Amino acid sequence: xxxxxxxxxxxxxxxxxxxxxxxxxxxxxxxxxxxxxxxxxxxxxxxxxxxxxxxxxxxxxxxxxxxxxxxxxxxxxxxxxxxxxxxxxxxxxxxxxxxxxxxxxxxxxxxxxxxxxxxxxxxxxxxxxxxxxxxxxxxxxxxxxxxxxxxxxxxxxxxxxxxxxxxxxxxxxxxxxxxxxxxxxxxxxxxxxxxxxxxxxxxxxxxxxxxxxxxxxxxxxxxxxxxx
Amino acid sequence: xxxxxxxxxxxxxxxxxxxxxxxxxxxxxxxxxxxxxxxxxxxxxxxxxxxxxxxxxxxxxxxxxxxxxxxxxxxxxxxxxxxxxxxxxxxxxxxxxxxxxxxxxxxxxxxxxxxxxxxxxxxxxxxxxxxxxxxxxxxxxxxxxxxxxxxxxxxxxxxxxxxxxxxxxxxxxxxxxxxxxxxxxxxxxxxxxxxxxxxxxxxxxxxxxxxxxxxxxxxxxxxxxxxxxxxxxxxxxxxxxxxxxxxxxxxxxxxxxxxxxxxxxxxxxx
Numbered sequence: 001x002x003x004x005x006x007x008x009x010x011x012x013x014x015x016x017x018x019x020x021x022x023x024x025x026x027x028x029x030x031x032x033x034x035x036x037x038x039x040x041x042x043x044x045x046x047x048x049x050x051x052x053x054x055x056x057x058x059x060x061x062x063x064x065x066x067x068x069x070x071x072x073x074x075x076x077x078x079x080x081x082x083x084x085x086x087x088x089x090x091x092x093x094x095x096x097x098x099x100x101x102x103x104x105x106x107x108x109x110x111x112x113x114x115x116x117x118x119x120x121x122x123x124x125x126x127x128x129x130x131x132x133x134x135x136x137x138x139x140x141x142x143x144x145x146x147x148x149x150x151x152x153x154x155x156x157x158x159x160x161x162x163x164x165x166x167x168x169x170x171x172x173x174x175x176x177x178x179x180x181x182x183x184x185x186x187x188x189x190x191x192x193x194x195x196x197x198x199x200x201x202x203x204x205x206x207x208x209x210x211x212x213x214x215x216x217x218x219x220x221x222x223x224x225x226x227x228x
Numbered sequence: 229x230x231x232x233x234x235x236x237x238x239x240x241x242x243x244x245x246x247x248x249x250x251x252x253x254x255x256x257x258x259x260x261x262x263x264x265x266x267x268x269x270x271x272x273x274x275x276x277x278x279x280x281x282x283x284x285x286x287x288x289x290x291x292x293x294x295x296x297x298x299x300x301x302x303x304x305x306x307x308x309x310x311x312x313x314x315x316x317x318x319x320x321x322x323x324x325x326x327x328x329x330x331x332x333x334x335x336x337x338x339x340x341x342x343x344x345x346x347x348x349x350x351x352x353x354x355x356x357x358x359x360x361x362x363x364x365x366x367x368x369x370x371x372x373x374x375x376x377x378x379x380x381x382x383x384x385x386x387x388x389x390x391x392x393x394x395x396x397x398x399x400x401x402x403x404x405x406x407x408x409x410x411x412x413x414x415x416x417x418x419x420x421x422x423x424x425x426x427x428x429x430x431x432x433x434x435x436x437x438x439x440x441x442x443x444x445x446x447x448x449x450x451x452x453x454x455x456x457x458x459x460x461x462x463x464x465x466x467x468x469x470x471x472x473x474x475x476x477x478x479x480x481x482x483x484x485x486x487x488x489x490x491x492x493x494x495x496x497x498x
Contacts, residue, residue: 046442046481047435047462049470053446069301069446070294071275096285108485110468120284131407131468189412189468190336190487203472204294209278209285213293 022175023090023157030088030223033078033197036061041079048075048109049131050203065099065201066216073201073211075102075109081194084227087160093118093217095152098202098210102130103162103169104188104195111198112187114160114171114179116217119210124150125158125178127169130200132187141169143178150174155220163227165193197224248497251426252315255370256328260315260495261426263386270384272305272477273447274298301446308381308451315495316378316386319417319428320350320436321362329365334358336487337414348416350434350490356460356482359437359491366493377439378494380461380479381451387431387464387476389424394475396423396431404432406474410467414488431474434490435462442481459483 026032033041038058046052054074055066067073082104093099098117105111110131115123127141128134135141143149150156150173159172166186171179188195199219202210252260277294280286286294324347327333334353338346354362363375378386387396396403403423405415410432418428430436440453440461453461459482465474466488473480 046444046459047473047484049465049473052480053444069275070277070297071301072446096290106485106487107483108466108468108473108488110485131470133412189485204275204278206276206278207282209282212285212290213297 023155024221026221026223027088027159030086030225032221032223033080034063034219034222036220039063039076042076043079045075045077045107045109045198047107050074050109050200054201056199061220063199063219063222064216065199065219066097066214067201067204067211070213071204073099073203075105075198075200077105077107077196077198079196081196082224082226083165083194084163085161086225086227087162087197087222088157088224089222090155090157090220091116091217092153092155094212094215095119096212097215097217098122099217100130100200100202101158101160102196102198102200103160104167104192105198106189106192106195109198109200110189111195112162112167112169113200114158116200117202117210118217125171125173127171127179127181129187132189135181135183135187137181137183139179139181141179141181143173146173146178149176149178248313251318252495254366254495256325256366258321258325258493259318261318262497263310263314263316263382263425265310265313266385266390267307267309268385268388269305269392270308270381270451270477271303271447271449273301273303275301303447305447306450308385310382310385313497314378314382315497316382316427317493317495318422318426320434320490320492321359322417323347323349323351326351326354326362329362329369342413348418349414350417350429352414352434352488352490353486354437354490356437362491363493374496374498375493376496377437377491380438380440380448380453380463382494383430383436383438383463383492384476386425386427387423389427391424394477395471396476404429404465404474405467406432406465406469406471407467408471412468414467429464431464431476432469433467434464434488435466435469435480435484436464437461437482437489437491438463444481445479447477447479462489 051072055068441457
């Protein structure tokens with residue numbers, strides 16, 4: 001048992017060091033979908049329940065998303081829809097802010113989701129749904145040890161591979177695989193295969209404190225490799 | 229003098245209302261409900277902050293900052309007036325009605341999806357321009373100019389139905405098909421309870437286009453939308469909407485999620 005823990009620790013260290021070597025650079029074979037200058041290729045949803053006017057802006061080459069006005073989050077969607085793909089991005093959220101990456105989303109944000117719920121008692125990198133029926137497939141989709149992989153107040157890389165109309169989803173956080181999940185049916189709303197990618201900031205109210213005032217999620221090096 | 233005037237008005241009231249029946253049905257079977265003239269408060273917005281300590285995610289300093297920003301963002305709203313009564317469709321435009329007028333049905337929720345005849349389901353997958361084309365053709369069929377989309381103001385007034393209740397009650401599932409009860413599909417129009425003025429599905433089932441351009445603001449600034457724009461306002465939330473969007477005052481904008489977007493028709497009272 002002790003030997004196994006040691007092995008896991010060693011593997012984790014190798015994983016983390018290879019991640020640090022890569023961070024800050026788009027991997028080979030990926031095409032950028034954020035130009036570091038403006039929001040070309042992206043748009044804010046005006047019909048998301050998280051909010052209709054997300055504050056999305058580019059500062060110093062980074063994409064920042066936050067509430068606007070306070071209490072109202074929202075989603076920033078790609079103009080393009082994707083079927084099978086690998087998505088690479090780097091993210092640095094403020095502690096206390098719940099966000100996420102939506103996959104195969106519609107305009108309202110009914111989508112598959114990867115949690116970036118960066119606040120107490122919450123999870124990062126879980127594969128769940130947002131406004132579509134709950135998942136019932138097979139495999140690992142809630143990483144138990146994300147705290148050991150995530151680097152607080154630093155840039156972290158996420159790589160997401162989503163393949164198939166009934167999707168198989170694999171997610172790597174800082175190059176450590178945290179999700180390996182095979183869905184049992186296509187859960188996307190309306191059974192769509194191609195959907196948008198969205199970056200989310202949660203709404204807040206008197207009982208849902210899922211963001212801090214002026215808190216943001218920062219993104220950079222957002223890139224995609226289409227697989228069909 | 230005032231007493232005489234009031235008496236005169238009371239005596240004249242039935243005559244004033246003559247010719248404006250409480251309900252009407254048009255040539256394609258669309259039912260309409262008479263909405264009385266009146267006024268209400270529109271454009272209210274008041275973010276509320278979670279107190280310090282909530283879910284271990286709020287410090288006292290963050291709470292104070294939130295309250296400061298929430299106070300600055302709060303809007304008291306404005307008085308919105310409906311000077312004349314109008315008729316509003318009791319139901320969202322159905323697939324059957326759309327087929328009768330346009331000779332086609334663009335909906336996603338057909339028999340293959342809902343598992344039975346879909347005629348009485350709301351038409352979905354319609355753009356704002358599709359709604360305009362439908363109305364133009366309906367006016368032409370009936371040789372009238374009475375049909376149009378409601379403005380956002382008229383839509384909210386009909387949806388509030390004389391109340392100031394944004395969710396139309398804590399029993400929202402009883403009046404609206406949305407994420408929590410719809411099983412992620414639309415439902416036949418009028419299968420849930422109506423609001424206080426007898427109008428069904430103002431909240432939920434399909435988002436409804438209104439006439440106004442979208443102004444990219446949290447709530448409307450005034451009684452009239454902007455004179456130009458690119459997108460239009462969506463109201464009421466759809467079958468897949470979270471409860472937060474299933475509120476009368478939600479001021480959303482297009483293009484919206486295609487398969488959850490429909491409309492309802494207004495008929496001017498003449």
